[in-house]
Amino acid sequence: QVELIESGGGLVQAGGSLRVSCAASGRTFRPADMGWFRQAPDKEREFVAGINWIGGDTFYGDDVRGRSTISRDTALKTVYLQLNSLKPEDTAKYFCVARQSETYVYSAEGLWPFWGQGIQVTVST
Numbered sequence: 001q002v003e004l005i006e007s008g009g010g011l012v013q014a015g016g017s018l019r020v021s022c023a024a025s026g027r028t029f030r031p032a033d034m035g036w037f038r039q040a041p042d043k044e045r046e047f048v049a050g051i052n053w054i055g056g057d058t059f060y061g062d063d064v065r066g067r068s069t070i071s072r073d074t075a076l077k078t079v080y081l082q083l084n085s086l087k088p089e090d091t092a093k094y095f096c097v098a099r100q101s102e103t104y105v106y107s108a109e110g111l112w113p114f115w116g117q118g119i120q121v122t123v124s125t
Helices: none
Strands: 003-007 010-013 018-025 033-039 046-052 058-060 068-073 078-083 092-099 119-124
Touching: 003 092, 018 033, 018 092, 018 119, 033 068, 033 078, 046 068, 046 078, 058 068, 078 092
Parallel strands: 010 119
Antiparallel strands: 003 018, 018 078, 033 046, 033 092, 046 058, 068 078, 092 119
8 A cells, every 4th residue: 555645835935945745655665756746726736746766857847847846765765846936826735646657748647546635835925
């Protein structure tokens, strides 16, 4: 059984930075890719960032590219998302995702079988 536990969300002022983390539990779980989606109120869920677990290749959604960095600690089975130059429109619930089958398509929700509960990030003006 795989569980994804997010942490690090909260309230931050516009222009500030925040890092969210996601630890994957499950002794036999070996991720191929991990990533983040987000969903703002009354909006569709959108892809934020993804990382290939072995090679470390990273991929970003258009809205955060250049302002965010995804990284991982393979020993801890933890993925991190650093968000910089935050804007009020970054306010959303951020979901950690993981999968055990490698694919080069990161932005499709249906290709991620494992999801965390989500963590709230709120950016104030």
